[in-house]
Amino acid sequence: MREVVLETPGDFGEWRRAARSLLADGIAPEDISWRGDGEGASLFGEAAAVLPPSGALSLPRELVAIAERVICYRDAAVPARLYRVLWRALQDRRLLERRTDADVDWLMKADKAIRRDVHKMHAFVRFRRLGEDGEREGFAAWFEPAHRILRLTAPFFQRRFTGMDWAIVTPDARAIWQDEELRYGPGGTRDEVPESDVVEDQWRTYYGAIFNPARVKIAAMRAEMPKKYWHNLPEAQDIAPLLAGAEARVERMRAVAVSAANARTEKWRKRVTDDDASTEALDTLDAIARALDRCTRCPLYCDATQAVAGEGPETARIMLVGEQPGDQEDLQGRPFVGPAGQVLNEALDEAGMDRRRLFLTNAVKHFKFEPRGKRRLHQNPTAAEIDLCRWWLDKERALVRPDVIVTLGGSALRGVTGRSATIASMRGSVHELEGGSKLIATVHPSFLLRLPDRDRAAKERDMFVADLIRARKLAA
Numbered sequence: 001m002r003e004v005v006l007e008t009p010g011d012f013g014e015w016r017r018a019a020r021s022l023l024a025d026g027i028a029p030e031d032i033s034w035r036g037d038g039e040g041a042s043l044f045g046e047a048a049a050v051l052p053p054s055g056a057l058s059l060p061r062e063l064v065a066i067a068e069r070v071i072c073y074r075d076a077a078v079p080a081r082l083y084r085v086l087w088r089a090l091q092d093r094r095l096l097e098r099r100t101d102a103d104v105d106w107l108m109k110a111d112k113a114i115r116r117d118v119h120k121m122h123a124f125v126r127f128r129r130l131g132e133d134g135e136r137e138g139f140a141a142w143f144e145p146a147h148r149i150l151r152l153t154a155p156f157f158q159r160r161f162t163g164m165d166w167a168i169v170t171p172d173a174r175a176i177w178q179d180e181e182l183r184y185g186p187g188g189t190r191d192e193v194p195e196s197d198v199v200e201d202q203w204r205t206y207y208g209a210i211f212n213p214a215r216v217k218i219a220a221m222r223a224e225m226p227k228k229y230w231h232n233l234p235e236a237q238d239i240a241p242l243l244a245g246a247e248a249r250v251e252r253m254r255a256v257a258v259s260a261a262n263a264r265t266e267k268w269r270k271r272v273t274d275d276d277a278s279t280e281a282l283d284t285l286d287a288i289a290r291a292l293d294r295c296t297r298c299p300l301y302c303d304a305t306q307a308v309a310g311e312g313p314e315t316a317r318i319m320l321v322g323e324q325p326g327d328q329e330d331l332q333g334r335p336f337v338g339p340a341g342q343v344l345n346e347a348l349d350e351a352g353m354d355r356r357r358l359f360l361t362n363a364v365k366h367f368k369f370e371p372r373g374k375r376r377l378h379q380n381p382t383a384a385e386i387d388l389c390r391w392w393l394d395k396e397r398a399l400v401r402p403d404v405i406v407t408l409g410g411s412a413l414r415g416v417t418g419r420s421a422t423i424a425s426m427r428g429s430v431h432e433l434e435g436g437s438k439l440i441a442t443v444h445p446s447f448l449l450r451l452p453d454r455d456r457a458a459k460e461r462d463m464f465v466a467d468l469i470r471a472r473k474l475a476a
Helices: 012-024 061-070 078-091 102-124 150-160 198-210 218-224 227-232 234-244 246-255 263-269 275-279 285-292 327-332 339-350 383-400 410-417 445-449 454-475
Strands: 002-006 032-036 128-133 136-142 165-169 173-178 181-186 318-322 359-362 369-372 375-378 404-408 438-442
Touching: 002 012, 012 061, 012 078, 032 078, 061 078, 061 102, 078 102, 102 150, 102 227, 150 165, 150 173, 150 181, 198 234, 227 234, 234 246, 285 383, 318 383, 318 410, 318 454, 327 339, 327 375, 339 445, 339 454, 359 383, 383 410, 404 410, 404 454, 410 438, 438 454, 445 454
Parallel strands: 002 032, 136 165, 318 359, 318 404, 404 438
Antiparallel strands: 128 136, 165 173, 173 181, 369 375
């Protein structure tokens, strides 16, 4: 039996060095006893000297990344369980794909718990001002994470608060950012951090200002802000009074007159000509664009800055149809000029396609959004809104008469076909449309932006480019 002593629980570097040495020596999991510093040695244990491994070991990158997080899980059995997963992964490269496996199931649940704990720490750390040392202010915060995650979270605060000196103290360890250096030390107690400071009143004022009495969901609030964190949050003392006064505040909001219309909306409404202009023949793309500015077929025109017509030559052999304009498209009046447009441009270049020779448009011509402070958050159009706007899309299709139509996302697929269908059921095949055009269904580029897993994002992007290449060859 080999015995491994880890001096610092949750230290990935220390555990990794031991694990690599043991793996290189071919020591099976059942022949190892893992213990922390200070624990009594086993009766028959043989101390293991942790030496550099004799040869390079190749492990799945995803597994190494997960192990770096899961080693922080607060469970004495973690070093042994992680080692068993690595041992098995050397023999089965597809182990992580077997989600019903007991070891993999434990690993994924532990990783989820760690990622949630990290998210909570990012959100709920509250710094208290200590004073000034030279030109830099000093701050300290006390936090009690469920797991030993300080080394995972400290770089986040380093990037965010580089201009001040700070310390985050937890029961297990502390992180200190001072003199442009991040270092770690032993854990501490709540008494080391001030109970309150002047910044606290500002934070409470901010919290009270953003509290929306019309959207009180207590269960959801407690799910996102569990009560175990409240005693360290200055704003928590205001939660009860804010909830108690929510109903009265809603009544006052209802009594206030409706605010003035969006100034940009009014600016564009002034472009509307008299009713006779609506009879203009829609026999050119420019005529369609002018008529779109006067469209009131659905309520989306009320809040959008402008309608966004399609863009590209009338002789284009390939038409790309997206969902709807985004924030930047709404402001600039052109399709695919925002973040999703950048992804699309890169994919088109890789697929050997010239954007200037394509016709780009959307199933819905106005930006649908929900105001959130100064931001406008995208909302998916309903089936009814897509169907109402299909009239315009059909006009564009009739003029361009493309050989191939590429639908980007489910809304675009409904806009072209007139029915709802999953992308998975349509993707990978060429479909015939009325009028002779061929249809290729794929995902919207914004889908690629939302994927958190790098490996999956790379795989999906390759599939997206392959769909574009298929369209290019089909139109050749």
